[in-house]
Amino acid sequence: MKQQDVIDWKVAQLSGHQNVPMSTEMAEFIAQNPMVEKELAFIESFWKHEPENLPQPSSQMRQNFYSMLDEAKAQIQPDDVKTEAKPRLKFIGILSGWLAPNPVAQFSSLAIVFVLGMSISRFDVDSAPTQPGLAKLEQEVSSLSSLVAISMLQKPSASERLTGVAYSSQTDLSDPNLSATLIGLLENDKSTAVRLAIINTMRESSRLADKEQSLIELAVNESNPLVQMELCRLLLINGTSETQRTLLEQLKSMTLHDDVADFIREIQSTSRA
Amino acid sequence: MTKFTLALLLLLAPGMSLAQSVEKKYSLELTDPNQPMSLEVEMRNGSVSVEGYSGKNVEITATITPLSQKELEADENIHRRHKQNIKQRYKSKDHGEPEKKTRSKTGLKSVRNATMNLEIEESDNEVEISSEFSTSRIDLVVKVPSTSALEVELYKGGDVIVSNLSGPIEIETWQGDIVARQISGPIVAETHSRTIEVEFASLSKENPSSLTTYSGDIDITLGNKLAAKVNVQNYQGEILSGLDEEFVTTESVKRNKKGNKQEIVVGGQVSAVVNGGGQELSLITYSGDVYVRKQ
Known part of the structure; x- marks a missing residue:
């Protein structure tokens, strides 16, 4: 039994991909590893959109998320920009699946990127800015936010496009595809609310x-x-x-x-x- | 897939005067009654009332009333203005379309003026009701399962009234009020010159909600335990709040790093964090007033 197996099981349960009760072996593993238990609680909190209840992750947990994001980015990059093939974790497979055009699944990925963004903001306050991994993690989250934002901005529902605009505002709008998508919507979106939200996002942008x-x-x-x-x-x-x-x-x-x-x-x- | 097309040539109904209303009822079975459904209504003239209920079918009542000559002329004027607006909007783009030649109408009478067309279609739990080119007024009353998603576009005419729905809602009208009661959203609603009135039972955490009217009032009522961040952007109207929480200005004078440029807010935005905050609910009006009430 490995820690990743437990996380995969938890995510599959939360996403509704499977409904298998926890095995005795897994329960014993969790009992012997309190950090795993905290990590499961963390995953469940942001899955259920309860950021106020999020426990402060440990440095090990941060490292796990960093690895997860790194893997995720490798999986969703086009083939011609992939630099190095990395082993595909089951968890990353699920995460990549969330970026497919499935509204419920995509919302789950939004929650993850959002809460990761929030967690990073919290680290910035609590931690010394000397940790080089955090800067890279910020970059990864910005990159994922752009991808999720573009995906949401293409949704037929105006409230989902508003979510896409909110995610755009968490990036610096340096992604040319994201910028082009926003300008396109600003010109043609039928919802005034979406168009005004885009203008507000651009007001905050340095670009x-x-x-x-x-x-x-x-x-x-x-x-x-x-x-x-x-x-x-x-x-x-x-x-x-x-x-x-x-x-x-x-x-x-x-x-x-x-x-x-x-x-x-x-x-x-x-x-x- | 289930599809009804109701095409009524009123000239062929000699017993019926042009001002007489006809009521039609339909009960539509869904492909999978145990799965969520969506309803999309797109109409030109009339009103739409959608009520969520515990049943599994879609119950539709359509009351059809032919437009009077005066209404038809007014409708034609709006249609013409709408087309001009579209032309104006795309005037800078070369679509390569030739100018339409003006043709003589001497000795001809409009046949379209006496027809109506209403189409109801169901496919994989997605129900569409449309009547875009009707010259009759159609007042729709629809009962749907309460978890349904709803999208309504009403180009001209009466109000849109929605109640007891927990699914996502999108409504767009030009000249009609929008009234929604006991809903959870997310809701994105927009009207040009009329009032938007919404009573929230709760507020969906999934996506933001937004209510926009150019010159109408916005009147919302929030449930006691509802958590949200309420943003109000109005330019000329008043904000009247019954919330315990204060509205605070979210925009202010900002300077860039060099201190040689500043942003000065003219049409300000204020926000209130209700019950600790939650999903965003934006209320936008240029010249209308905003009423925020608590249940």
């Missing part, structure tokens, strides 16, 4: 500059006044001075919705004050 030209075009052509207002606010406050000048010039030559025109005047007067 706005390379999207400003596309955003000017969207702001000028937008027919939804709420979206047009927020696009203008984003560009007039967070954009470069060149972007601000270009946008204002283009808007001057247009007949704007009265509310949009008032809103832009208010932004300008507040900025000048």
